Amino acid sequence: MVSEAESPPSAAPPDADERVRKVSLLSRLLARPEFGAGLGAVLVWIFFAVIAYDNNFASWATFAAIMNRAAPLGILAVAVALLMIGGEFDLSIGSILGFAGMTIMVLVFPEANGGFGWGIWPAILAALVLALAIGAFNGALVVATKLPSFIITLATLFIFRGLTIALTRMLTNRTQLGDLDEASGFGLADTLFASEIHFMGATFRVSILWWFGMAALATWILLRSRQGNWIFGTGGDANAARNVGVPVNRVKIALFMGTAFAAFLVATIQAVQFTGSDTLRGFGLEFQAIIAVVVGGTLLTGGFGSAIGASFGALIFAMVQQGIIITGVDGDWFQVFVGVVLVIAVIFNNFVRQKASQR
Amino acid sequence: MSSTKTAPLLEIRNVSKFFGSVIALQDVSCFVRAGEVTCLLGDNGAGKSTLIKVLSGVHKASEGEYLFDGERQSFDSPREALEMGIATVYQDLAMIPLMSVWRNFFLGSEPTKGWGPFKQFDSKLAKETTKDEMAKMGIDIRDPDQTVGTLSGGERQSVAIARAVHFGAKVLILDEPTAALGVKQAGVVLKYILQAKSKGIGVIFITHNPQHAYPVGDHFVILRRGQVYGDFSKEEIPLEQLVQMMAGGADLEVLKHELEEAAQEGGADAEVYAETADEIQSELVDMGETSEEQGES
Numbered sequence: 001m002v003s004e005a006e007s008p009p010s011a012a013p014p015d016a017d018e019r020v021r022k023v024s025l026l027s028r029l030l031a032r033p034e035f036g037a038g039l040g041a042v043l044v045w046i047f048f049a050v051i052a053y054d055n056n057f058a059s060w061a062t063f064a065a066i067m068n069r070a071a072p073l074g075i076l077a078v079a080v081a082l083l084m085i086g087g088e089f090d091l092s093i094g095s096i097l098g099f100a101g102m103t104i105m106v107l108v109f110p111e112a113n114g115g116f117g118w119g120i121w122p123a124i125l126a127a128l129v130l131a132l133a134i135g136a137f138n139g140a141l142v143v144a145t146k147l148p149s150f151i152i153t154l155a156t157l158f159i160f161r162g163l164t165i166a167l168t169r170m171l172t173n174r175t176q177l178g179d180l181d182e183a184s185g186f187g188l189a190d191t192l193f194a195s196e197i198h199f200m201g202a203t204f205r206v207s208i209l210w211w212f213g214m215a216a217l218a219t220w221i222l223l224r225s226r227q228g229n230w231i232f233g234t235g236g237d238a239n240a241a242r243n244v245g246v247p248v249n250r251v252k253i254a255l256f257m258g259t260a261f262a263a264f265l266v267a268t269i270q271a272v273q274f275t276g277s278d279t280l281r282g283f284g285l286e287f288q289a290i291i292a293v294v295v296g297g298t299l300l301t302g303g304f305g306s307a308i309g310a311s312f313g314a315l316i317f318a319m320v321q322q323g324i325i326i327t328g329v330d331g332d333w334f335q336v337f338v339g340v341v342l343v344i345a346v347i348f349n350n351f352v353r354q355k356a357s358q359r
Numbered sequence: 360m361s362s363t364k365t366a367p368l369l370e371i372r373n374v375s376k377f378f379g380s381v382i383a384l385q386d387v388s389c390f391v392r393a394g395e396v397t398c399l400l401g402d403n404g405a406g407k408s409t410l411i412k413v414l415s416g417v418h419k420a421s422e423g424e425y426l427f428d429g430e431r432q433s434f435d436s437p438r439e440a441l442e443m444g445i446a447t448v449y450q451d452l453a454m455i456p457l458m459s460v461w462r463n464f465f466l467g468s469e470p471t472k473g474w475g476p477f478k479q480f481d482s483k484l485a486k487e488t489t490k491d492e493m494a495k496m497g498i499d500i501r502d503p504d505q506t507v508g509t510l511s512g513g514e515r516q517s518v519a520i521a522r523a524v525h526f527g528a529k530v531l532i533l534d535e536p537t538a539a540l541g542v543k544q545a546g547v548v549l550k551y552i553l554q555a556k557s558k559g560i561g562v563i564f565i566t567h568n569p570q571h572a573y574p575v576g577d578h579f580v581i582l583r584r585g586q587v588y589g590d591f592s593k594e595e596i597p598l599e600q601l602v603q604m605m606a607g608g609a610d611l612e613v614l615k616h617e618l619e620e621a622a623q624e625g626g627a628d629a630e631v632y633a634e635t636a637d638e639i640q641s642e643l644v645d646m647g648e649t650s651e652e653q654g655e656s
Contacts (some may be wrong), residue, residue: 224482229462232457240454243449247469
């Protein structure tokens with residue numbers, strides 16, 4: 001019975017190589033950068049589902065709340081993942097987010113109050129152009145000075161946060177601007193960036209679709225395009241990549257423009273959603289994004305990682321946030337939880353990666 | 360070998376390279392013909408690295424001529440040299456360990472399919488080509504999806520050589536490809552050097568190991584202190600003499616005297632010095648004898 005069930009060795013396909021073991025589906029999954037974060041997301045969900053069972057954590061409505069919370073961070077994390085795979089950091093995205101948001105607000109704000117009285121679409125376009133210019137500036141500075149991007153973008157973090165505060169106050173004498181919904185063209189912007197989708201009794205924000213779109217695009221770029229190969233090469237070993245003709249500098253500048261674009265997108269979504277912005281918006285988001293990316297399995301040293309993993313990282317972050325709110329634990333403890341989750345995730349990821357490479 | 364040799368494919372004539380007041384290379388000339396292997400031998404600090412950089416287009420020579428296919432060239436970047444078919448495989452900068460073999464193989468020269476914004480990296484073609492090209496070089500790759508980090512040092516060099524050959528290299532410059540390898544692994548790499556040679560590629564093989572150079576080389580250029588110390592074709596020089604020239608019999612003599620003096624002065628290490636001096640003496644005798652034997656035959 002046994003001998004009949006098992007196929008004879010000669011039935012193997014002719015091009016099978018005896019040195020290649022049939023690796024199980026599990027160990028092939030383990031070798032993927034996003035696997036650890038995906039499993040982590042499930043574990044964190046189960047943890048809160050048990051802990052906060054009475055608070056209805058394991059419900060469709062809570063799931064929607066988690067997704068809505070994860071979307072802005074997810075958009076940022078996806079772009080930061082590409083940059084970090086390319087071997088660089090961007091600490092300035094929170095400041096770019098604040099700058100882009102206030103650019104829209106100041107341009108739309110009535111002329112009488114120190115604004116420019118533009119329609120919302122020209123303002124959004126201007127914010128996009130400025131954000132991309134800042135990203136290109138970050139990248140060009142990193143490439144030209146050969147200094148660590150950690151330092152360069154730490155500098156631009158202060159420069160653009162400072163400019164946001166100083167210029168807004170200089171022009172409007174305020175730190176918070178509102179009434180964006182009175183600007184011309186707001187209806188379409190609201191539909192595109194802030195509409196709600198009611199699905200099976202829960203309310204999802206359209207920003208989730210932007211997040212998924214960004215993640216899909218980033219994954220396609222990484223795995224299916226030439227440029228993706230260049231990103232892995234640039235982060236893996238910039239010199240080796242340059243030696244075989246990869247335009248390393250162009251790749252880096254483009255990646256910095258990518259994170260700046262993500263910051264602009266989140267700034268626009270939030271400005272439209274809250275019909276306003278303030279000069280401190282986005283503060284600290286750069287670290288949350290890096291945490292999400294690292295939890296998502298991307299190597300801090302570059303050359304390895306995934307956009308899907310970063311999305312799972314953002315999801316874990318949002319679950320912990322939502323879990324703490326829903327269980328009524330004092331919100332003061334949130335940062336402690338984040339730190340603990342970060343350390344556990346990184347140790348877990350390293351463990352998984354070592355297991356995977358040993359096979 | 361025939362007496363009527365073809366013209367050199369790549370040649371440098373009287374090349375010097377200065378860095379400020381430092382003379383890194385002086386009056387260095389060498390060449391490689393299609394389908395031949397020229398070995399550049401030299402100990403550490405002999406100027407090998409500078410010469411590689413001049414040959415591969417990283418540095419411009421301060422003086423002298425660079426000829427490719429009989430025409431004068433002056434490269435502003437390694438990319439320009441690569442486009443003419445002068446490919447350099449660096450000892451440790453050849454491959455990216457975290458990337459799979461097929462991604463490494465096509466890095467910088469990815470095949471694409473589709474058009475416009477939907478143009479994508481043709482990964483299926485890349486994987487198949489990688490496997491085929493490696494097979495043509497006699498390298499049986501297990502799984503093109505495995506990362507280069509899991510390959511041995513010899514396999515990495517082999518992939519890098521196969522890649523250069525696939526992308527149409529006419530001249531292959533190999534920077535110490537066998538330096539960090541064990542005996543068997545080095546043998547594997549030497550085999551691929553011969554494979555490349557038999558495809559009509561001119562190979563410049565840089566090494567400090569005459570044992571590795573001799574079996575594959577057609578021509579040997581010995582560098583010392585930035586100058587050409589000797590330039591021989593294979594018929595002109597037996598292995599033992601090559602080894603002796605590399606080791607520098609005169610230098611060993613000086614070292615032996617220094618050690619003997621130190622031994623006479625006494626001290627804790629006197630015995631060790633004396634023993635080492637004896638060893639060098641016996642080595643010098645061996646060299647002398649073997650090279651004489653070769654001279655007689």
